[in-house]
Structures are given as C-alpha cells and as structure tokens.
Amino acid sequence: MIGCHCPVCSSTDKRDQRTRCSILVSYCGKSVLVDTTPELRLQAIANKVDLIHAVVFTHGHADHIFGLDDVRRYNTLLGSPLPVYAAEATMRTLQQAFSYAFTQQTQTGVYRPELEPKIIDGPQEIFGVNWQAITLPHGRVSVLGFRIGNFAYCTDCAEIPAPARAMLQNLDTLIIDALRPRPHPTHLSFSQALAIIDDLKPRRAYFTHLSHDVSHQDIEHDLPANVRVAHDSMILEIPGASLP
Numbered sequence: 001m002i003g004c005h006c007p008v009c010s011s012t013d014k015r016d017q018r019t020r021c022s023i024l025v026s027y028c029g030k031s032v033l034v035d036t037t038p039e040l041r042l043q044a045i046a047n048k049v050d051l052i053h054a055v056v057f058t059h060g061h062a063d064h065i066f067g068l069d070d071v072r073r074y075n076t077l078l079g080s081p082l083p084v085y086a087a088e089a090t091m092r093t094l095q096q097a098f099s100y101a102f103t104q105q106t107q108t109g110v111y112r113p114e115l116e117p118k119i120i121d122g123p124q125e126i127f128g129v130n131w132q133a134i135t136l137p138h139g140r141v142s143v144l145g146f147r148i149g150n151f152a153y154c155t156d157c158a159e160i161p162a163p164a165r166a167m168l169q170n171l172d173t174l175i176i177d178a179l180r181p182r183p184h185p186t187h188l189s190f191s192q193a194l195a196i197i198d199d200l201k202p203r204r205a206y207f208t209h210l211s212h213d214v215s216h217q218d219i220e221h222d223l224p225a226n227v228r229v230a231h232d233s234m235i236l237e238i239p240g241a242s243l244p
C-alpha cells in the first residue's frame with residue numbers, strides 16, 4: 001500500500017509483495033487471462049506471459065480492468081484481435097473506460113488494443129472448454145466466478161449464495177476471495193472464506209485478494225493443511241482436470 005511501512009508492506013518475503021489479483025488459465029495450447037490489472041504489464045514480464053489468446057473479466061472494478069490497454073502487445077504477437085469475454089454490465093464499463101479501443105478506428109496508426117467483445121450470458125465455451133459463469137454478490141455490483149472442469153475461481157465476493165454453492169461441488173481446487181481477518185462489506189473475511197471452504201469441501205483451496213493486514217506466513221500458520229494462501233507467480237497444476 002502506498003505510504004505504508006507496516007511489517008507486511010516492508011516484508012522481504014516475496015510472497016508478501018502482492019500486486020492486484022488476476023490468473024492465467026492455460027489448457028490445450030491456449031492461455032486465457034482473467035482480468036487485466038493495472039500491473040498487467042509488469043506481471044506479464046515478470047512471469048514470462050509471452051502470449052495470451054483471450055481475456056475474461058470477473059467485473060469492472062478499477063483494480064481488475066485498468067491494464068487492458070497493454071494487451072495491444074498481444075495483438076501484435078498474435079497477429080489478430082483478442083476476444084474479450086464479460087457480462088453485459090462489465091462490458092459497458094470497459095467501453096466507457098476504454099472508449100478509444102471500442103470505437104471505430106478513425107486515425108490510422110493509433111496503437112490501441114484490438115478487441116472482439118463477447119457477452120457472457122450463460123455457460124460460455126472458450127477454446128472448446130466450458131467456463132461455467134457463477135454470479136456472486138460484491139456490494140453494489142455482481143461479479144462472475146468461473147468453474148472450469150474441477151477448478152473454480154471466485155474473487156471479489158461478499159458471499160457464495162446457495163445457487164452458486166450448488167455449482168461448486170466436487171472441486172479439486174478452489175481459489176476464493178479472503179481479504180483480511182476483519183469483516184468487509186464487499187469481500188469475504190478469512191473466517192467467512194474458511195466456513196465456505198468447509199461447506200464446499202474442495203480437495204484444496206487458496207485465499208486470494210489479500211490486504212496487507214497479515215503476512216503470508218502468519219496466515220498460513222493458522223490455516224488447515226488443505227487451505228493455502230495464493231501469491232504472485234504461483235503456478236497450480238490441476239490434477240485430473242476433467243475438461244468437458
């Protein structure tokens with residue numbers, strides 16, 4: 001956090017250096033980026049994300065969208081427009097925030113992202129694999145969580161309501177919002193996330209979207225063995241990923 005010198009912000013443990021949250025989902029030779037954070041460019045260079053084939057958005061908050069301009073580099077590398085998947089309200093936010101990228105190209109030579117907008121309004125197939133969109137509450141907005149085979153990603157949510165829980169059974173791996181120990185109006189706290197994990201019983205779960213309240217090591221110290229804390233550059237293999 002800017003201007004903060006707390007033990008977590010000054011920690012030398014790399015896992016405490018938390019940029020904004022995003023994941024890259026790779027299968028069948030394709031890579032799909034979930035959200036474009038303001039640190040996208042630095043994250044892509046640090047993790048050698050040399051190519052992506054599509055972007056999927058969870059919601060339109062600033063910490064999840066403001067790196068979108070930088071995907072223009074992937075247009076160059078890919079030699080084609082980039083499909084961008086989002087719910088209708090999120091797409092509207094993107095079109096307002098990045099109007100220059102969505103309007104008809106008027107000047108030649110303007111280097112901007114070339115996007116192919118695709119609205120998610122139900123089960124979405126991306127490169128032959130079903131991305132089940134799961135609507136989650138996040139204060140005034142709705143967020144999409146995603147289930148892909150036996151893996152699910154649920155960031156930025158204040159609760160996992162019953163219909164969503166029904167879609168999150170029999171998971172191998174769940175990544176779930178867990179902001180901090182104290183309650184927050186639009187995010188899950190550690191204990192709320194743990195109660196949901198206990199109910200859904202994935203084989204393993206990872207906390208994401210952490211604040212600077214507690215160090216990586218101290219959080220993990222108090223967690224059950226099958227619940228860990230995600231960190232920048234973490235790579236997860238999903239065993240037996242039964243992709244439909």
Ligand SMILES: [Zn+2]
Pocket residue numbers: 001004005006007008009010212
């Ligand atoms: Zn701090």
Ligand SMILES: [Zn+2]
Pocket residue numbers: 059061138156
């Ligand atoms: Zn948010």
Ligand SMILES: [Zn+2]
Pocket residue numbers: 061063064156209
């Ligand atoms: Zn967020």
